[in-house]
Amino acid sequence: MFSILQGTLLAALLPAAVLCAPQKRAAAAPTEPFELYAYGTKIGGMPMFFNKGLAFAGNPSKTADNDSYVEQVSFVTGDDDSWVASPVNKTAEWSGSTLFIPSKVSNDTRIGFLPPSNGGNSSIDTTGFSFYGNTVLRIEDDGTMDMLFTALVIDSETIQLYWNDTSSGQVPVTLRSVAPTSPPPSVPATPLQPATTTSPQRRS
């Protein structure tokens, strides 16, 4: 079912010419640094933020785990189309972390940030991020383009980002580099079980 949705989204968003030439880098990537915003049904462009090594979107200051390291993320492109993160308007110990999605062999589907001094592991993929226009895609090693971001609604101002997983009630979202023109409407507060945020250890 999810792959049908994925196909529909891709077909709706990408002209045939792009689908026929998946290796081609999408043009018109935003200028750097850029921020990312999550859009979906009733999710009107929530800014991505860093919280204990994991990717959320919404209002960072309303997060229960409210510390100075919880901050909206700004990106620049690094090696192999990795996206190197730092807090907007600040530095923090997680500056230089790279965005990751779970690899196909991982059963942890949360999206997060690999600390700068960490070489990574087979459970995560940190390369191949790209844009079509302002919309984020991932280009796999074989050239397949995927756009499988989903979000778990945690409260009216916070969602947690996942990859290729709707099993806990996550809803599809797209990530874009453009901010909403008006303040994002809050997500209706459905009392969902918050995802466990047992965090990876902070490494310095």
Ligand SMILES: *[C@@H]1O[C@H](CO)[C@@H](O)[C@H](O)[C@H]1NC(C)=O
């Ligand atoms: C989080 O921190 C911000 C800024 O210091 C503060 O305004 C806000 O009230 C805090 N929120 C919580 C839930 O502690």
Ligand SMILES: *[C@@H]1O[C@H](CO)[C@@H](O)[C@H](O)[C@H]1NC(C)=O
């Ligand atoms: C970052 O700084 C710019 C310019 O001062 C400001 O407009 C923007 O609101 C700031 N963003 C955050 C997330 O603090």
Ligand SMILES: *[C@@H]1O[C@H](CO)[C@@H](O)[C@H](O)[C@H]1NC(C)=O
């Ligand atoms: C997404 O999940 C499905 C079902 O688990 C799997 O077959 C597929 O390979 C996954 N796709 C990616 C790009 O990880």
Ligand SMILES: *[C@@H]1O[C@H](CO)[C@@H](O)[C@H](O)[C@H]1NC(C)=O
């Ligand atoms: C992933 O699977 C392994 C082996 O089945 C298990 O030990 C581990 O707890 C699982 N991790 C998560 C996050 O579900």
Ligand SMILES: *[C@@H]1O[C@H](CO)[C@@H](O)[C@H](O)[C@H]1NC(C)=O
């Ligand atoms: C892989 O790295 C990520 C990010 O640091 C971490 O959350 C995850 O636990 C690591 N997985 C393994 C199997 O080491």
